[in-house]
Amino acid sequence: MSRELILGRLRAALGAPRPAPADPPRAYRGAGALAVDLDVLVDRLTDYRATVHRCGDADIARVVDQVLGGRQVVVPPELPRRWLPDSVRAVPDDDLPAARIAALDGVVTAAAVAVAETGTVVLDGAPDQGRRIITLLPDVHVCVLRTDQVVATVPDAVARLDPHRPLTWISGPSATSDIELNRVEGVHGPRNLHVIIVA
Amino acid sequence: MTRTFLGMPATAPRGVGHLRGDESFPVAARRGLADPQLRRNLGHATGTIRAKSAAVIGELPDWAQLRAAGRAIKTDTMARLPELLEQLEAAVTRAGGTVHWAADAVEANRIVTDLVRGTGAERVMKVKSMATQEIGLNEALAEAGIEAVETDLAELIVQLGDDRPSHILVPAIHRNRAEVREIFLRAMPGVDPALSDEPAALAAAARRHLRETFLSTRVAVSGANFAVAETGTLAVVESEGNGRMCLTLPETLITVMGIEKVVPTWRDLEVFLQLLPRASTGERMNPYTSMWTGITPGDGPQVFHLVLLDNGRSAVLADPVGRAALHCIRCSACLNVCPVYERAGGHAYGSVYPGPIGAVLSPQLTGVADNASLPYASSLCGACYDACPVMIDIPSILVHLRGQAPHPRAERATMAAAAYTMDRPVLYAAAQRAAKLSRLAGRRGRGLPPPLSGWTASRDLPQPPPESFRQWWASR
Structure with a gap:
């Protein structure tokens, strides 16, 4: 009932005649305007306290071993097994309860898109990234990124992403600016973010 | 029930929520001005954020074009608000969500309370949300025996304190x-008595305190930064991860959003996701942004409710000048640059919306009579307009609202007399001659006699010239 009330109020508030819908001016740098610069991505990720590793496809497992060797990690159902070294005990997420995921040390995932200019990695819940919960509760997140997934700007990323998937945009580890407006890393999300950029 | 006329824009009701203060701005500001600790804290914090924000805005060569696009998208949104809301409702419903419409704070609180009761939960966890602060949702839930746990660090500090x-x-x-540490030691159960006042240690204490709540609470309440009419996608922008916890872990998610938060298209987010973090926290991008469209089977809450809140917004929309206040994306850049906010502090504004944007938004949501002093809580310096990422001309709206505020009888009488005199050349000439006489009456250093002495208590009375322009012109 309040639906009609509110819509009626809004139509009365706008009165008549209504202005014709106008396309907003988009003179800013849109999708495709800028070339990708991987060094910018590395610089911005590092600036927000993510740890960046660059390696070839064959070396992913070695880097994961450096970060998570000897520890238990949750992995999404379709994470490539060759990314995981023998030193890591991988627990595949088959609808694991939250408490079980929270008790694990880390998580390894792929990514959907990364934005160089803002140092952002975006996950879209594809089978190599998994449910949103698995990248949230463990304290270390290792995210493996292919260079062809990197775009230059936010408009490039918006153009590539599918809004009908659950999306998580991640820019550095969990942080807060709530005390004296100083950025402090590490509140509720993973306190350590490692990004492996695979050439 | 009072008879409601369909189609009459309405202001937010009294007696519920937090849009009206108990005192006028000048009275409440005096308390803030007398607190040197408050002024030091605010000066330090706003100075920090201004510098950070300027640095990251300076990195973008197209900031001006982004602002212009932001303003145009918001202007277009307001012109099509009813249609966009219907489109949003259809898209959210298609994606498995349920949409509710709340005409005011009372109705929104009732809807959320009933939804929580329906789940059988006695506790909800909350992501920081201005809309739920505005309507006083926590108080309404408490009355119904439901505990609301704020999970944002700053909200937690406020709630515990x-x-x-x-x-x-x-x-x-x-x-x-140091004050945050004291609050935690006093009010956080099981906190380490050796807690230091390092922000990292304080954040870690909040992490331990809330972990169990995140894992065991079955219902969450959030606000929304954006809702895309075209796709039904909602977005929450945050830093700590408490938002992700609330949007991901519970069985039921209830999102309360002001109807002005809708944007027409998915592509529009490419503008606002650049404007908001740089203007707000002074970051290239905030640590976490979550976007969801209805429900995703097997991932996150399987029950999603969206509550669309009017609570005075239709009344704001009805004012062609004032409606630009609805463009606000709640970045708070205008607070951080405002000389009045920096000295008086946010509590002086009485409403949950403080600072320059609050001074134009709160009086319009409640009706100007209920917040009559707020349009005057500004020096009209214009710093807010320069800082606003969607180019809201706050000074012009302030002046516009001052015209609607009730004025004291003496002032109205004086202005009416002045208007009458200025309309009549003979009277006006006589008045100017009389003003010359006042050179004798009101000499420098002396003010006007009562009741006009209030005006000159803090101002010098201008010296009337020996000859007026009209006299000089006539004698040429």
């Missing part, structure tokens, strides 16, 4: 690290 928020983005901006 039994305090009121004083900033849109950083509700505990008026507290420094």
Whole structure:
């Protein structure tokens, strides 16, 4: 009932005649305007306290071993097994309860898109990234990124992403600016973010 | 029930929520001005954020074009608000969500309370949300025996300190690290008595305190930064991960959003996701942004409710000048640059929306008579307009609202007399001759006699010239 009330109020508030819908001016740098610069991505990720590793496809497992060797990690159902070294005990997420995921040390995932200019990695819940919960509760997140997934700007990323998937945009580890407006890393999300950029 | 006329825009009701203060701005500001600790805390915090924000805005060569696009998208949104809301409702419903419409704070609180009761839960966890602060949702839930746990660090500091928020983005901006430590030691169960006042240690204490709540609470309540009419996608922009916890872990998610938060298209987010973090926290991008469209089977809450809130917004929309206040994306850049906010503090504004944007938004949501002093809580310096990422001309709206505020009888009488005199050349000439006589009456250093002495208590009375322009012109 309040639906009609509110819509009626809004139509009365706008009165008549209504202005014709106008396309907003988009003179800013849109999708495709800028070339990708991987060094910018590395610089911005590092600036927000993510740890960046660059390696070839064959070396992913070695880097994961450096970060998570000897520890238990949750992995999404379709994470490539060759990314995981023998030193890591991988627990595949088959609808694991939250408490079980929270008790694990880390998580390894792929990514959907990364934005160089803002140092952002975006996950879209594809089978190599998994449910949103698995990248949230463990304290270390290792995210493996292919260079062809990197775009230059936010408009490039918006153009590539599918809004009908659950999306998580991640820019550095969990942080807060709530005390004296100083950025402090590490509140509720993973306190350590490692990004492996695979050439 | 009172008879409601369909189609009459309505202001937010009294007696519920937090849009009206108990005192006028000048009275409440005096308390803030007398608190040197508050002024130090605010000066330090706003200075920090201004410098950070300027640096990251300077990195973008197209900031001006982004602002212009932001303003145009918001202007277009307001012109099509009813249609866009219908489109949003259809898209959210298609994606498995349920949409509710709340005409005011009372109805929104009732809807959320009923939804929580329906789940059988006695506790909800909350992501920081201005809309739920505005309607006083926590108080309404408490009355129904439901505990609301604030999970944003600053909101937690405010809640544990039994305090009121004083900033849109950083509700505990008026507290420094030592004060936060004291609040945690006093009110956080099981906190380490050796807790230091390092922000990292304080954040870690909040992490331990809330972990169990995140894992065991079955219902969450959030606000929304954006809702895309075209796709039904909702977005929450945050830093700590408490938002992700609330949007991901519970079985049921209830999102309360002001109807002005809708944007027409998915592509429009490419503008606002650049404007908001740089203007707000001074970051290239905030640590976490979550976007969801209805429900995703097997991932996150399987029950999603969206509550669309009017609560005075239709009345704001009805004013062609004032409606630009609805363009606000709650970044709080205008607070951080405002000389009045920096000295008076956020509590002086009485409403959950403080600072320059609050001074134009709160009086319009409640009707100007209920917040009559707020349009005057500004020096009209224009710094807010320059800082606003969607180019809201706040000074012009302030002046516009001053015209609607009730004026004292003496002032109205004086202005009416002045208008009458200026309309009549003979009277006006006589008045100017009389003003010359006042050179004798009101000499420098002396003010006007009562009741006009209030005006000259803090101002010098201008010296009338020996000859007026009209006299000089006539004698040429």
